[in-house]
Amino acid sequence: MTLLPPVSRARRAGPVSRARRAALCVALCAGLTTGLASCGEDPDKGTNGIGKLSATEIESRAREAADAATAVRLSGTLVSKGGTYRLNMRLKQDGGTGSVTSKEDTFELLRVGDDLFIKADAAFWTHQGDGKPGEPPSRTDAEAAGKLDNKYVKVPQGDPAYKQFRGFTEMDVLLDGLLGMQGDLSKGDRTKVGGIRAIKVKAEDGDGGVLDVSLEGEPYPLQFARAGGAGVLTLGEWGLDFALAAPSKAETVDYGRQLPTSSD
Structure with a gap:
């Protein structure tokens, strides 16, 4: 009688392991809900698109929006x-x-x-x-x-x-006096300020100030941590007359x- 070679445990477990890995990947993708898109999703989907710009361009666009605001x-x-x-x-x-x-x-x-x-x-x-x-x-x-x-x-x-x-x-x-950034600019994390999606712009890795800029609608400044611990300011109701x-x-x-x- 001819005996068939034994099937290794690793080979027997192969389909199950692949299924488990696939399930784990799905679970990880579903759990990444920190405001950043994951697993191939476009992080700028549904935003005003400034997240694709450089830190200097984002800061410039935020200042332009603030300068044009009426309130x-x-x-x-x-x-x-x-x-x-x-x-x-x-x-x-x-x-x-x-x-x-x-x-x-x-x-x-x-x-x-x-x-x-x-x-x-x-x-x-x-x-x-x-x-x-x-x-x-x-x-x-x-x-x-x-x-x-x-x-x-x-x-x-x-x-x-x-x-x-x-x-x-x-x-x-x-x-003009309060929103000054000091030093080289870099992009930081995506975040939320008052429920509004935003992206951080950091000067000197945060030591020169951190500006949160809206990713929704006009790219208004939403929050600013001033350099040297000189205060934290929240900005809102842009353009809302009173x-x-x-x-x-x-x-x-x-x-x-x-x-x-x-x-x-």
Whole structure:
């Protein structure tokens, strides 16, 4: 009787192993849902296509989109030589409104054209110091501060505080000053900001700033981590108009002296 050669375990297991490998591949492909396309799918499918561009081109397109926008909401933390500020501002070309919080103060700003108003509680209007040279300008006493509590005060254009406070309401100035990248640019990961697909652009591998640019619709900046840990800002509601109007006389009082500047 002729005996057939035994079938090796490896040969017997071959079809099963191939089936298992195929199933594993399918499972891995299905699990790669981090916002990046996988297993041959086009990662730019359904996007505005800027993910195919170089980092420099993406950053340039984001700036062009921001420059052309008519309005934006900007919020987050800003660290500067003057201190640390938390911003929540809605801005457009002819004005802005929102709040600014520093270490010592919280106040609201409203600008309509060239008319700038500040609104704060009584604590904002009280301050140590008597206005001597080299010292901060004096704020007012408790009684007068009570009259200013949560009222709008119009900031005279000749007041030293006008330029500082207006800067928080200038859309173009604020964006140009805050969105600066420092160093060579490179493309980072695909991500999401507020549910919107985005791609990161990094300067000096992140040390010079990280900009998240929208992959949906216009390539607007959606988030920016400033160089050197100088704050993280979120940008949204691009092009969404909002009403701006000067406060009524009943909401407004006259400070009658030099306004205090914000301090940290």
